[in-house]
Amino acid sequence: MCADNNEKNTNNSVSVPLEKLTHPTILLLLATNKTHGYELIQKLNQMDCIDGELEAATVYRMLRRMEQEGLIVSRWEHGEFGPARRQYELTAQGRKSLDDWAKALKARVKQIESFLSNYNSIENG
């Protein structure tokens, strides 16, 4: 039988991979405010649902891919001071993708709650 190396490390402790939450979290942040990549990276790294440190390159590449997929759109914006930056905004397709993510995550939460409920009944005898 193959060990699942993604979820188990050599100390027999388990880590649940949550790195894929970066994608819906970007959608979530852009649903609140349009913003540029620099600021988005700062906000992402303050979110509790993001596990560990996110590399800036990863986020910039993800933004480009999401724009190619039509989930977000960008345009150059500059204020009175400082440089012009590419500002990202959620599209209708991006909003639908965010809704789909929320539905899928709610279903996942139910599964996890069910697992923990069964576990607790074993623990409590």
Add this chain to the structure above:
Amino acid sequence: MNNKKDVLKILHAGALRKPMKECVHLFWDDYPHVEVALDYAGSRACAYAILEGQDVDVVALADPHVFEDMLVPEHVDVFFVFATDQMVLAYDEFSQNSSTISKDNWMDVLLESRASFARSDHNLDPCGYRTLMVWQLAEKFYNKPGLFETLNQKCGQEYIYPKSIDLGGALLEGKVDYIFEYLSVTKQLGFKYIGFPERINLSNPAYADYYSQVTVTVTGKGGGVSLVRGAPIEFAVAIPKKSSQKELANHFVKILTSPEGERILEDCGLISC
């Protein structure tokens, strides 16, 4: 009939040499008869050239701060941030201790061995002041008091080059063993490298406040000094107010920031942003 040939004059940071050349080839697909004059230097040296009257249609620099500090508002209205990068320690297989250097012992190798290392001139080139910032940040991160000063003393004047791209030449020729360089230039030249933690390598906006703890004083040509604060590495481009080829310049900047331009930047090791 006007026989005068249109010329687009581009001045750019040395670190952008390869992507700029490739974008010029795309530009020629649309404007095959336009002559392109491509010139490069350290970013602060580029800004001095404009201040001294050099006629430029597109200027692309390795730090938006150089625009703010030297060119806005007299020569440039708007400048566009288009790429990011990170600092690394580059070397090749002929560098002293290259078989044993690692992300854990690079400071010991540089300081305790006969290995030489180089940086670019902080008064002319952002890669130079960013190297001095990396050394200060490393001193904090690894809790090694005096690290900055020791590195700074060992890296004497003979190991300070005008611009980051010159460092690559020095390493290729075996004049130095290690160089503090951008990751993009390192990849373009096929060197090996030691990557630094994100709190040191000036790559991540999430650490902007942390980076801003360190500063470097740069001296201008006239002897005036200004303070540069640590910040994530960014590259920016602008069309100077005095450009006589605004339409062509706009077209070039559109190429640089288009999906094709992004692919070129990515292939050259830069991160389009």
